[in-house]
Amino acid sequence: MNIQKIDFAGRLFSLLTLALAIIWAFPLYWALVTTLKPEFEVVQPGLNLLPKTWTLEAYTHVLTTTKIGVWYVNSIVVSLVVTFLVVLMGALCGYALSQLRFRGRTLLWFTVLASFMVPIQALIVTHFVLMSQFGLINTWLGIVLPQLIVPVVVIVYKQFFDSVPKDFREAARVDGASELNIFLRVYLPMNWGVTTALAIITFIGAWNSFLWPFLVSTSEETMTITVGITQVKENFGVQYARNLAAAVLAALPVAIAYLIFQRRVTQAIMLSAGIKG
Known part of the structure; x- marks a missing residue:
């Protein structure tokens, strides 16, 4: 009897999970289907789960009449530079806080922890004023610099470096390795x-x-893809299929990256959640 109850509860939970997954995924499905419809069909009343007329006109318009290629290049460059610098600085800082003993180390550690609790949006005005004074508005460097403040990376690295046995460091020091060699x-x-x-x-x-x-x-030449898609607009009303096509093209690289590196993304999220917890 208990086994039957457990089996019924498991099936009920599975059905509930499936229903929630469908509810979550439906807006994504609807957006994708809308991009494959002609505009007159998009604005028609009623709920059509599939296009009556299949077309790629929305994607063709975005690819041929906008600067989406420039926006893609800007996003790739900015994202790669931000990733490289954030990981490099986070690893170096985490190693220093974990393994080195220097004056001000405790203060630096508490500063990193304190900055972790400050939302980046609270610094937007300060960042804008600084970038304006440095003449970095509408430049890649102006986009990159404020995004390098990611204290959670430092905290995660420090925790993992703390877990490395001290014997490895002592053995490397005996062999005459420098701090940089020990780190690398x-x-x-x-x-x-x-x-x-x-x-x-x-x-x-x-x-x-x-x-x-x-x-x-503010210039289309320096916009990233997430900002550039806001420039996909018409003089005669909103073109929903074209706007959604631009959004789909903007999200496509991230979606592909997530599908390929799903396990690593989940691991990173768990690491960040562990820090916040």
């Missing part, structure tokens, strides 16, 4: 899994970033 040849290779996970999640975050690039980029 001993500690960093032991954490390639963490590095990969953090790099992927940082890249996705930089690619999806909208608020700061939107504020600092």
Whole structure:
């Protein structure tokens, strides 16, 4: 009897999970289907789950009449530079806080922890004023610099470097290795899994970033893809299929990256959640 109840509860839970998954995925499905409809069909009343007339006109319009190629290049460059610098600085800072003893170390550690609790949106005005004074508005550097503040990467690296046995460091010191060699040849290779996970999640975050690039980029030549798709507009009303096609093209690289590196992304999310918890 108990087994039957457990089996029934399991099936009920599975059905509930399936229903919630369908509800979550339906807006994504609807957006994708809308991009494959002609505009007159999009605005027709009623709920049509499939297009009556299949067309790629919305994608053709976005690819041929906008600067989406430039926006893609900008996003790729900005995301790769942000990812490389964030991971590199986070690893170096985490190693220093974990393994080195220097004056001000405790203060630096508490500063990193305190900055983790400050939302980046609270610094937007300060960042904009600084970038304006430095003459970095509408430049890649102006987009990149404020996105390098990612204290969670430092915290994650410090925790993992703390878990490395001290014997490895002492053996390397006996062999005459410098601190940089110890970091590059001993500690960093032991954490390639963490590095990969953090790099992927940082890249996705930089690619999806909208608020700061939107504020600092006013020229289409320097816009990232998330900002550039806001320029897909018409003089005679809203063209829903074209707007959604631009959004789908903007999200496509991130979706592909997630499907390929799903396990690493999940690992990075769990690491970040563990820090926040």
